[in-house]
Amino acid sequence: MLRRKTRRIRVGDIFIGGEAPVSIQGMTKCPTEDTKRLIAEARRIFEAGAEIIRVAVLEEDDIKGLKMLKEKLSIPVVADIHYHKKLALLAIESGADKIRLNPGNIPQKDIKEIVKAAKERGIPIRIGINSGSVKIKGTLTDSMVSSALDTIKLLEDMEFFQIVISLKTPEIEETVACYRRISELVDYPLHLGITEAGRGHLALSKSILGIGMLLYEGIGDTIRVSLTETSSKEIEVAKALLQALSIRRFYPEIISCPTCGRVQVNLRDVLDRVEREVKRLNKVYPEVKNLKIAVMGCSVNGPGEARQADIGIAGGRGRFVLFKKGIIIGSYPEASIVEKLINEIEKMVTKGGNGRVKDRYYRV
Incomplete structure (x- = not known):
């Protein structure tokens, strides 16, 4: 099983891409401003085996939770940003190890300011394309890949190359098509996932098949399993998936x-x-x-x-x-x-x- 060659990007003390092992990401599900619950959940995710943790930043009160998380746990933290440039800038200032941006809901002029701040801080940005917020022109695959390429060019024009890319949909066929296409066009590391998969056997099957097919083809550098389950359950599924493909081993x-x-x-x-x-x-x-x-x-x-x-x-x-x-x-x-x-x-x-x-x- 040959893996696609990609650039190596550093997120805190974890590397994504290059020859680094395929890493496992988790995301907290409680309000980020609720620091007590946030730390408890993040610790459970960490103990389950997550190597990177993402938190939603919806408002300024969430910045306090992000700061607290950085103080309490020794694990890279990603700030998930939608709509608001100010929140991204505050997250960067507060020590986030990576920023996830959705080009579908943040204007280009705001993205430029965020990129400038990330560059000064020396942290990467994930261009997180989501089928629910992309403008459709032609097929969904064409639209998502085009959005990713446009945003990549915007960042590269600013001489920013610390980039990770994701193109997520709820459907296996569309998601796999997007990642196959983008993997032929750029060498940035790819974050894999099936968004809004749901819960139960069908959701589990969709996540495993979608992510697994791509990994088997050598595509993918970091993964996040998204289920309407506990965040720890998502990590267990991700570990099982990587082990089933003989990519990593976690247990006998x-x-x-x-x-x-x-x-x-x-x-x-x-x-x-x-x-x-x-x-x-x-x-x-x-x-x-x-x-x-x-x-x-x-x-x-x-x-x-x-x-x-x-x-x-x-x-x-x-x-x-x-x-x-x-x-x-x-x-x-x-x-x-x-x-x-x-x-x-x-x-x-x-x-x-x-x-x-x-x-x-x-x-x-």
């Missing part, structure tokens, strides 16, 4: 069979216990995240079909076999199999690992 991969009439053990209960214990181990031993662990219900699916796993178990009649790389190393009762598996995993990671894989970022 546990594979398990769907179960069928051949299963003669309580596989779901065993899987629940394995997941809990592995989650605990992942916090203690960083190497655990690089393992693939199989939990199979019968001898058909494991160890044969699961031989690619570093370690795993496969059920029989009230018993499980324990295997490594498809080779059986023991047989144990269902009641003790989880303990045996976890003990063996601990041995693997404390002895330097056995069949570990490395973090697999895109090759450039």
Whole structure:
């Protein structure tokens, strides 16, 4: 999987583009002026794994929240600006690490003032094109890409090149078309997302397919999953998406069979216990995240079909076999199999690992 070459842009202590890992962004959902709730939510997002946090700046009272966030958390903060030039200037003055502008609702003369301030401060700007605010001339894809290119030219004419671009719509087809087009025309890093995806299975599928298709094609440098869910849930989905594509690893991969009439053990209960214990181990031993662990219900699916796993178990009649790389190393009762598996995993990671894989970022 080859990644598109882009410029490297710095946001606080995080880099976007170039050879930097695809980063995960989150956005707070509470009013930014409510500093107590803001800090609590931002901390949850940070602990969930976000590397950049964005906050909405709707009015001057929100600037206080932005300042407080910068003081309390060591994470890059992006100020999301619509309509008001003054708010962007105040956010820059107050320490925002990046500004997101929507050219669809900010006049060019105001954008110029914002660019001047950002240039003096040395922070980047995301040109955030949104299908809901772009002026339609021809197709939606044409209109969004044209708006992005016009704004890029405006910034480049001012010798400002610290630019990140996004072109978001609620539809997979339109979003993918926009990013494919812009990726052929400029080398600025791209922020991926499906806006207004909604919630539930359909929203999840839209976000994963839309963002995932682009990443698989090597397009995209930072992502934000947008769901009508908790902000922490968005981060968990983003991490799972990057790991599913083997772009980054955050935790061990546990594979398990769907179960069928051949299963003669309580596989779901065993899987629940394995997941809990592995989650605990992942916090203690960083190497655990690089393992693939199989939990199979019968001898058909494991160890044969699961031989690619570093370690795993496969059920029989009230018993499980324990295997490594498809080779059986023991047989144990269902009641003790989880303990045996976890003990063996601990041995693997404390002895330097056995069949570990490395973090697999895109090759450039």
